[in-house]
Amino acid sequence: MDREGERSSAARGGERAPSPRRARLTRSRVLDAAVALVDRDGLAALTMRNLATDLGVEPMALYRYASGKQALLDGMVEAFCAEVYEGLGPPAEGAGGTGRDWRAELHRVAEVFHAVADAHPQVVPLVVTRPLDVPLARRPPAMLRLNEHVLALLDRAGLDDHATLRLYRAVGGWVLGYLLVDRRQVVDNPDEPEPLLRLGLHRLPISEYPRLRALARLLADHDPAEELAAGLDALLDGLGDHRTDD
């Protein structure tokens, strides 16, 4: 799809597999395999060698599609964002400015983002962490397109630039932050039937952490999608009518 798709020689009638043994390597094949590997075995298991074996290839072959391990990690963020972007489906702004549903669209972006995070929980650390190191203009296109999309939606609110960016940062922060908090491990020993031991609450002295101990068992008992949406609305409402007294 992008400028570097695979070369299609399909126009010819004889579609002979390019290689009888294995399909040619591709950047997206490498990245997808990396995500799959991490989904399966965790981030720590992502080594060049493991990834290479998964692809039936020697480790050094990967360096043609990602210039190093760091670049590979960035590539996984790219794959993640691409999945979000595609998950959004048709641009939906379709024919000429359906003016007022920008808020619903924003909610959809947040929803899909969290859904993809659900599909690839182990990739989340990368998604939240890598943009701290790579400057805006060098982020993967998929991520930039997502950003642009959000800005386009906010544009329909008819705010001035500063207010728009204010909301932009708020939306991004909330989506990422809620993702992080909602995904924190609360269960200590999953096989334990007794809730108190399952959560490991015996480690929390009642005298020091009374409320934490009392509420911990309720921590996971909520509707993430609803809460995500409610927070988003709260931010849009509360920050939308900012006083420009600066």
Add this chain to the structure above:
Amino acid sequence: MDREGERSSAARGGERAPSPRRARLTRSRVLDAAVALVDRDGLAALTMRNLATDLGVEPMALYRYASGKQALLDGMVEAFCAEVYEGLGPPAEGAGGTGRDWRAELHRVAEVFHAVADAHPQVVPLVVTRPLDVPLARRPPAMLRLNEHVLALLDRAGLDDHATLRLYRAVGGWVLGYLLVDRRQVVDNPDEPEPLLRLGLHRLPISEYPRLRALARLLADHDPAEELAAGLDALLDGLGDHRTDD
């Protein structure tokens, strides 16, 4: 904390120097050194060997104070949280229930958190990431005490348990999320005088990212503390009076 001048006992050869006595190692000395190292040289430079040399010690000595590298990273989060907690100063709830300033206290927590993040930017990835892997009950005491403190503050709002936890997650998410978004790299080439090149905007085709390009130069132009506070208020206002129709 014990602070003692350390000397490298470089002189060998059978001479017994009168004062080659190094300060004893300590868990907090190790963790502080780790944070200092990362602040100075970045996360990638944090190796057991580098840390050991900084402390004037052999690498294996560290394993008595942190059972491995992962544990060391967790320890740094611990140090971070401790710094936040101490930065809060006196408990301030002082004499018997000063009822209504819980919101102001919450704002202070958020403020201090961000201030500490400012002091140790390179530790932030760990702070947001580690809790995804370590279950609640195994988190460092400093972090738990912070959590307990926030819960205690929210308690004063007089909500039921579900609403309290709702706000609890929202506050945590917002503080972390805004931290992340606000700290994302936007500058590409810091030494470039021309803003367009400094941000690397020439990499963003106008046709594909019109708004991103137009607004990027304003992205860093805002008051983080004010925005953090405003978002916090928006969430507290918008989520405080939820309808319990679940």
Add this chain to the structure above:
DNA sequence: GGCTGTAAGTATACAACGTACATATCAGAC
């Protein structure tokens, strides 16, 4: 003093990792 048990730090060694560099293999244009 000297002896001794325990904690603190050292010394050595090793498997696994990322990756530089040189080589082999293959698809298509001539």
Add this chain to the structure above:
DNA sequence: GTCTGATATGTACGTTGTATACTTACAGCC
């Protein structure tokens, strides 16, 4: 066929985390 560039392999090296075994420092007792 041969040539040529892109693609994948093979080998090798320096670093990393850490297991294991050893040495030193010191407290308490005689």
